[in-house]
Amino acid sequence: MATGAQERVGRRTQEQRSAQTRRKLLDATVACLVDYGYAGTTTSKVAGRAGVTRGAQLHHFGSRQDLVSAAVQHLAAMRTAEAVAQLGAVRDSGDPVGALLELIWDLHDGPLFVASVELWVAARTDPVLREEVAAFERTVDGAVAGAAAGLFAPDVEREVLNFVYTAMDALRGILISGFIDPGSGRPRRRWDRACAVLRKAIDPAALVYRSAPAGD
Template sequence: MVVVSVGERRTQAERTAAMRTRLLDATIECLVTYGYAGTTTPRIAEIAGVTRGAQVHHFRSKEDLVVAAVEYLAQQRIQKAMRQDAGIWKGPDPVAGVLEFLWNSHQGDMFVATIELWVAARTDDVLAKEVARVEPMVNSTLITAVAQLLPDHAARKNVRNVLYTAMDALRGILVVGFVDRDQAQARRRWDRACVYLAAMLSEALAAKASD
């Protein structure tokens, strides 16, 4: 007989948290692989390797799952931004470093899943409300990370406005890239946009800090 020591036993709260994480990870995988329309509760349960009963115990519906996934994804993106050392892009041209940091911060499965939820939120009021709640937190974390590259500047309104414009442009480029499925083309579009964004950011940095 296998004896499990007290120290190895997980509390009910820990087991619940582990199961929820398992289901949310499966939801993200499903969003990336099958898109929002193809993300179904049976598919999520299959990917998670749990029974439908276990799934329903934690999330009663697809809506419950995807709404929880919005915040879960936001937290994952925040942690990614905090783990990324923006300082590795430091160099003689901090503007180029900022734009490269933003590009790298918007790559990977987490961002693909996020886009799926953004698009779905267009016609889903509950989802839209949750997206609107968490996205400012993600954006704020990205701006904080950029501050490593632009010390004493990132808090200025005119600089922040350019950074938000850069993120808006980048996200639009990446969404279009999902249509033509050409990552290299998306990068070329971003490089083209960066010519203008770099000029805007340089001008903002050179302006007097009157705001």
């Protein structure tokens, strides 16, 4: 007969396996959005990409809508974590404006942004998805811009916040237009040109870093 400790270990192991399967399915959903677009992201493709059975997929997500909804939240968490992880590079830079602009580029130049765009386009004609994606974008954008602005002294925080939002808006337009000419390098050239203009919108001499909390 299993002891209480053995039962707890077995339950934890089962929960870990379940969480691992769920993570595989969500990662596979994001990958399918990038490779096949929203319309081509089917539950069977996701299960195959994740290397799990259809039964396992249905156990975790009973419908495509359930799967996509969870993937939206998963994508938001990944994009936010990626941004926070890179913020230290801004504080360590001798060129805070340039570091902010490069951080914004890095956060958008990759598959997570492509998957996000697929969701944006699909949400235009899907009211349920639109509500979820709108909440996801508020979370991600607020976290990225807020964390970046929070690096600086309170009297310039609003200025930095507006700068980051404006830069993200500009870059997203550049990258989306670049989808029609992949591999050309044009988006980066256009971004560098935009950065020259964006730099004039903020005074780097006014960007004083917020004091680090005691113990850091």
